Amino acid sequence: MRVLKTVKQVVEWRISNINTRTQSSGFVPTMGCLHEGHVSLIRASKNENEFTIVSIFVNPSQFAPSEDLDKYPRTLQNDLELLEAEGVDVCFLPSAQEIYPQGIPLDVKEQRGPFVSVLGVSEQLEGRTRPNFFRGVATVVTKLLNVVLPTHAYFGQKDFQQFTVLKVMTEELFMNTKIKMMPIVRGSKGLALSSRNRYLCAESRDISKAIYQGLTAAASVIQTLEPGAQTSRSELLGKIHAVWAPHVTAGDFTVDYVSVAHFRSLEELEYVSRTNDVVISCAVYVQDREDKTTKVRLIDNVVLTDERGA
Amino acid sequence: MRVLKTVKQVVEWRISNINTRTQSSGFVPTMGCLHEGHVSLIRASKNENEFTIVSIFVNPSQFAPSEDLDKYPRTLQNDLELLEAEGVDVCFLPSAQEIYPQGIPLDVKEQRGPFVSVLGVSEQLEGRTRPNFFRGVATVVTKLLNVVLPTHAYFGQKDFQQFTVLKVMTEELFMNTKIKMMPIVRGSKGLALSSRNRYLCAESRDISKAIYQGLTAAASVIQTLEPGAQTSRSELLGKIHAVWAPHVTAGDFTVDYVSVAHFRSLEELEYVSRTNDVVISCAVYVQDREDKTTKVRLIDNVVLTDERGA
Numbered sequence: 174m175r176v177l178k179t180v181k182q183v184v185e186w187r188i189s190n191i192n193t194r195t196q197s198s199g200f201v202p203t204m205g206c207l208h209e210g211h212v213s214l215i216r217a218s219k220n221e222n223e224f225t226i227v228s229i230f231v232n233p234s235q236f237a238p239s240e241d242l243d244k245y246p247r248t249l250q251n252d253l254e255l256l257e258a259e260g261v262d263v264c265f266l267p268s269a270q271e272i273y274p275q276g277i278p279l280d281v282k283e284q285r286g287p288f289v290s291v292l293g294v295s296e297q298l299e300g301r302t303r304p305n306f307f308r309g310v311a312t313v314v315t316k317l318l319n320v321v322l323p324t325h326a327y328f329g330q331k332d333f334q335q336f337t338v339l340k341v342m343t344e345e346l347f348m349n350t351k352i353k354m355m356p357i358v359r360g361s362k363g364l365a366l367s368s369r370n371r372y373l374c375a376e377s378r379d380i381s382k383a384i385y386q387g388l389t390a391a392a393s394v395i396q397t398l399e400p401g402a403q404t405s406r407s408e409l410l411g412k413i414h415a416v417w418a419p420h421v422t423a424g425d426f427t428v429d430y431v432s433v434a435h436f437r438s439l440e441e442l443e444y445v446s447r448t449n450d451v452v453i454s455c456a457v458y459v460q461d462r463e464d465k466t467t468k469v470r471l472i473d474n475v476v477l478t479d480e481r482g483a
Numbered sequence: 484m485r486v487l488k489t490v491k492q493v494v495e496w497r498i499s500n501i502n503t504r505t506q507s508s509g510f511v512p513t514m515g516c517l518h519e520g521h522v523s524l525i526r527a528s529k530n531e532n533e534f535t536i537v538s539i540f541v542n543p544s545q546f547a548p549s550e551d552l553d554k555y556p557r558t559l560q561n562d563l564e565l566l567e568a569e570g571v572d573v574c575f576l577p578s579a580q581e582i583y584p585q586g587i588p589l590d591v592k593e594q595r596g597p598f599v600s601v602l603g604v605s606e607q608l609e610g611r612t613r614p615n616f617f618r619g620v621a622t623v624v625t626k627l628l629n630v631v632l633p634t635h636a637y638f639g640q641k642d643f644q645q646f647t648v649l650k651v652m653t654e655e656l657f658m659n660t661k662i663k664m665m666p667i668v669r670g671s672k673g674l675a676l677s678s679r680n681r682y683l684c685a686e687s688r689d690i691s692k693a694i695y696q697g698l699t700a701a702a703s704v705i706q707t708l709e710p711g712a713q714t715s716r717s718e719l720l721g722k723i724h725a726v727w728a729p730h731v732t733a734g735d736f737t738v739d740y741v742s743v744a745h746f747r748s749l750e751e752l753e754y755v756s757r758t759n760d761v762v763i764s765c766a767v768y769v770q771d772r773e774d775k776t777t778k779v780r781l782i783d784n785v786v787l788t789d790e791r792g793a
Contacts, residue, residue: 180657193503274655275603285603287621287652293585293595311597319657342597345584347490347629 174256175263180272183226183265183320190262191224193322198224200323200350202314205229206246206368207255210358214327215259217355226321227256228265230272234288235309238279246368265321272316281305288312289346291338294439298432298454299334299472307338314339318350326350331357331365333452333474337439357473359385365473374463380425381459384473387416388453391433392475395445403444406433409453417457429456429470436478450478484566485573490582490630493536493575497632500572501534508534510633510660512624515539516556516678517565520668524637525569527665536631537566538575540582544598545619548589556678575631582626591615598622599656601648604749608742608764609644609782617648624649628660636660640667641675643762643784647749667783669695675783684773690735691769694783697726701743701763702785705755713754716743719763727767739766739780746788760788 177183191198199218203211218225229252236242249266256264269277275285288308295307318326326343328336336354343352358366362382370378391409398404413431420426434441436452445451454474461467487493501508509528513521528535539562546552559576566574579587585595598618605617628636636653638646646664653662668676672692680688701719708714723741730736744751746762755761764784771777 184657184659188504194498286655287599287601289597289599289656291597316655316657319659322659345596345626346599347494347626349494349629349632 174253174261176253176266177263178266178268178271180267180320183263186263187322196223197324198222198226198321200318200321200326201225201227202317202326202328203227203229203252204231204245204368205252206248206371207252208358208366208368210329210331210366212255212259213358214329214355215256215261217353218325218327219260222323222325224262225260226263226265226323227261228267228317228321230265230267230313230317232272232309232313233269233277233279234273234284234312235306236279237303237305240303242279246371265317272313289315289342291342294334294337294341297334297439297441298430298434299456302429302456307335310335311338311342315342315346315348318343318348323350325353327353327355329357330354330474330476331367331472333436333454333476334439337437363389365471367471369469369471372467372469373459373461376462377425377459377469380420380462381457381471383416383420383426384455384457384471385475387413388455388473388475390416391453392477395447395449395451395477398447400447403446406441406443406445409433409445413453413455425460425462427458427460427468429458431455436476452476484563484571486563486576487573488576488578488581490577493573493630496573503632506533507634508532508536508631510628510631510636511535511537512627512636512638513537513539513562514541514555514678515562516558516681517562518668518676518678520639520641520676522565522569523668524639524665525566525571527663528635528637529570532633532635534572535570536573536575536633537571538577538627538631540575540577540623540627542582542619542623543579543587543589544583544594544622545616546589547613547615550613552589556681575627582623599625599652601652604644604647604651607644607749607751608740608744609766612739612766617645620645621648621652625652625656625658628653628658633660635663637663637665640664640784640786641677641782643746643764643786644749647747673699675781677781679779679781682777682779683769683771686772687735687769690730690772691767691781693726693730693736694765694767694781697723698763698765698783698785700726702787705757705759705761705787708757710757713756716751716753716755719743719755723763723765735770735772737768737770737778739768741765746786762786 199222201214231245289311290308291311340352363385364382390412394404432454436450452474456472459469509532511524541555599621600618601621650662673695674692700722704714742764746760766782769779
């Protein structure tokens with residue numbers, strides 16, 4: 174595996190090694206701290222393309238000044254060994270200076286240079302509490318896609334809104350990469366894998382499995398509807414909150430949002446039938462039971478549609 | 484010459500016809516109403532590349548609701564004949580719906596989809612009176628470059644700030660196209676060619692030549708400085724306004740701005756020596772002498788640097 178640190182090196186490697194007329198390449202952008210979720214993306218890429226490129230870059234522009242950029246987990250040596258073992262061709266490991274030549278202050282008002290915003294799908298859900306998050310994601314993914322020029326890029330369903338933003342971005346900017354979404358990888362008790370899970374003690378991770386259980390309780394209401402029948406938003410939210418209530422009462426969970434939305438427009442739905450394409454998603458702050466100063470924001474979702482992964 | 488109206492057609496043409504490993508392509512994006520300025524860009528492209536693609540697209544997103552989108556001059560038949568005569572390979576002639584699949588309302592608050600902003604060089608000069616102009620330019624050029632994927636794209640120096648915005652954008656988003664700037668083409672009396680000149684009667688066009696004469700008066704102050712000597716911003720502005728004053732008094736000119744700035748950062752300079760890289764630029768409203776309801780905003784500039792065209 175080649176570990177390349179500059180844009181120029183990756184572009185030169187790509188031009189020398191990939192014949193774009195006959196060969197495809199898959200790209201998996203990551204922030205490192207790799208887990209089985211990332212591995213599933215890498216294996217999908219390996220399976221579907223001649224070349225697989227993975228980037229590891231903790232992107233400052235998607236963190237707010239108040240967020241965890243500095244303490245975001247970094248496990249570079251393990252990550253590189255994992256990528257090597259998976260047979261990745263190139264790991265792109267740029268510095269922040271390489272990606273943002275004019276620097277990247279966390280205060281948006283001080284930022285200089287090109288930025289990409291995707292209007293209409295960035296403002297709700299994750300965007301409500303993190304107003305510049307998707308601008309940061311869209312910008313860094315644009316940069317990385319232009320460097321790597323992959324045929325396909327792979328993203329996990331856990332960050333469903335991110336997938337939506339990037340799908341709209343690549344399609345409507347006419348980028349030459351197809352964005353693919355792969356299913357959420359979960360631990361044995363259903364907790365979606367996340368680099369941020371490791372902030373939590375074992376007991377709190379165990380409690381956090383209820384996040385997904387709440388979502389599946391709502392999903393099964395939809396899945397068991399008679400053809401033509403509808404359920405309401407309030408019934409679905411009631412099912413979720415019923416599962417979460419003990420943990421909210423105990424102080425383990427603080428709910429940021431729960432959403433029942435159309436899976437493309439991300440517009441909230443008042444009524445849902447079995448044939449609607451819907452995403453039920455949430456963000457929950459989990460209070461760590463061992464370390465009272467630690468509160469971790471976890472996200473999860475369930476997609477109900479035939480188009481999943483399309 | 485192929486006239487192609489959809490993104491899909493251009494992408495397919497590109498993939499079938501250009502071997503990117505051995506062949507280069509030049510791209511000239513235009514809003515139509517082609518004149519000798521555009522021809523100079525096309526000839527530069529023809530001279531430097533195996534293939535030349537020209538787009539004609541009056542881009543709604545760079546017009547404010549108050550501006551001249553509807554009456555912007557359109558001369559399609561002439562334009563196509565000119566492109567054919569110049570030996571252009573492909574003319575890309577998309578609809579607004581093709582470029583903006585979610586539609587493109589002129590009210591920015593109603594817009595949906597991906598948009599590219601280039602912070603730091605878009606807010607001053609042209610951006611002061613036209614706050615979303617460069618967002619519109621950067622967005623449409625990103626889309627067009629992704630469709631055409633040219634080796635080089637050609638822009639006129641007349642829109643110097645546009646060149647600066649697009650240079651920063653392509654370099655810092657790592658796009659795979661080099662942006663090239665070609666010198667301003669001027670009429671016999673020095674007036675910079677512009678599609679908007681035709682809004683003016685012959686007498687007002689003749690008067691408008693003074694715009695450039697003012698800029699050259701300031702430029703010659705810099706060019707005749709002793710090595711190590713400086714001139715001040717106020718002296719330069721004085722020279723320009725002395726040339727323009729009769730026309731301001733007569734009601735022909737209303738000055739929007741005059742700028743003496745660093746030619747890369749576009750930051751205003753208080754003092755200038757012969758070795759500074761400087762752009763002297765302006766926008767002037769010209770009152771038409773025949774039609775009192777017509778007032779045309781013209782821009783022009785002089786660049787003093789060895790890097791011109793780099």
